[in-house]
Amino acid sequence: MTTDDLIRKERSQFVKLKAAEIGFDFCGISRAEFLEQEAPRLENWLNQNHHGQMGYMANHFDKRLDPRKLVDDAKCVISVLLNYYPSQRLPEGSEDLKLSKYAYGKVYHFVLKDKLKALLQAIQEGIGDVSGRIFVDSAPVMDKAWAASSGLGWVGRHSNLLNRDMGSFFFIGEIICDLDLSYDGAIKDYCGTCTKCIDACPTEAIVEPYVVDGSKCISYYTIELKESIPMEASGKFENWIFGCDICQDVCPWNRFSKPNTTPEFSLSPELSVYTRNDWEEITEEIFTELFRKSPLKRTKFEGLKRNIDFIKPVL
Numbered sequence: 001m002t003t004d005d006l007i008r009k010e011r012s013q014f015v016k017l018k019a020a021e022i023g024f025d026f027c028g029i030s031r032a033e034f035l036e037q038e039a040p041r042l043e044n045w046l047n048q049n050h051h052g053q054m055g056y057m058a059n060h061f062d063k064r065l066d067p068r069k070l071v072d073d074a075k076c077v078i079s080v081l082l083n084y085y086p087s088q089r090l091p092e093g094s095e096d097l098k099l100s101k102y103a104y105g106k107v108y109h110f111v112l113k114d115k116l117k118a119l120l121q122a123i124q125e126g127i128g129d130v131s132g133r134i135f136v137d138s139a140p141v142m143d144k145a146w147a148a149s150s151g152l153g154w155v156g157r158h159s160n161l162l163n164r165d166m167g168s169f170f171f172i173g174e175i176i177c178d179l180d181l182s183y184d185g186a187i188k189d190y191c192g193t194c195t196k197c198i199d200a201c202p203t204e205a206i207v208e209p210y211v212v213d214g215s216k217c218i219s220y221y222t223i224e225l226k227e228s229i230p231m232e233a234s235g236k237f238e239n240w241i242f243g244c245d246i247c248q249d250v251c252p253w254n255r256f257s258k259p260n261t262t263p264e265f266s267l268s269p270e271l272s273v274y275t276r277n278d279w280e281e282i283t284e285e286i287f288t289e290l291f292r293k294s295p296l297k298r299t300k301f302e303g304l305k306r307n308i309d310f311i312k313p314v315l
Helices: 003-022 038-047 061-065 108-127 143-149 196-200 218-224 252-256 276-280 284-290 300-314
Strands: 026-031 076-083 132-135 170-177 206-208 240-242
Touching: 003 026, 003 076, 003 108, 026 143, 038 061, 076 108, 076 143, 108 132, 108 170, 143 170, 218 240, 218 300, 240 300, 276 300, 284 300
Parallel strands: none
Antiparallel strands: 026 076, 076 170, 132 170
């Protein structure tokens, strides 16, 4: 091993140590380069209109595939995972209205960004003059592809990143910077012959292994779609009113999920006692107060009411 190799290895170990100290569950590093294998997949996915009304997914195609177009002189992508699996779950019986578990606590963007800022600062203080940017769904970055290439897991048949130690209930963030580090390699796919996620999806959004038609996903309907939900989806929501966890809940790898240790992701006391009647009678004033720091803000009051009304006829 050359002196340069040793320096890169020591710096990489430093980055991962600091990531753990800050609270990230996993950290991996990959070379900042063009995602050659992802390019045709993304192009085909867009051509099939699987992004629906998410027009932003078609923007900045080149930047989405090459981090060097986002950060000058970028040499590496540092990917991190932050667990959000709750210690207390909301009831999910046949009469309960359901929220995706990522929405139990506060908006994850701010939490993740603060931790990434702390990590970048620690890198700059510990290593020296490092130029980089942090990303949390804030730019055209293919976070699952980078996490996979960094050895943090593999992209499963449901298109979520799967980690052998923690399943898939985590947020992903990146630092793209000009630091020369040792790179981690991708790991193998451990889905085997399992098709539980495909079989369980009530809207048949997983159109083939590893390909999700986003425009058919319950999460898309309840969050991204800004107009009326198509009647063809009627009776298929299984009471989900914000997001959907079905494909993750049935995944065998999520038997390894552990409660998160991030206080901001804890289920709020108010939400923990919310009943179906409370949801159906929620006012805009209560919505604004209860969810002012919640991911539910994204769908807005009108969107939430639309979602609740949509499932009423099939309860």
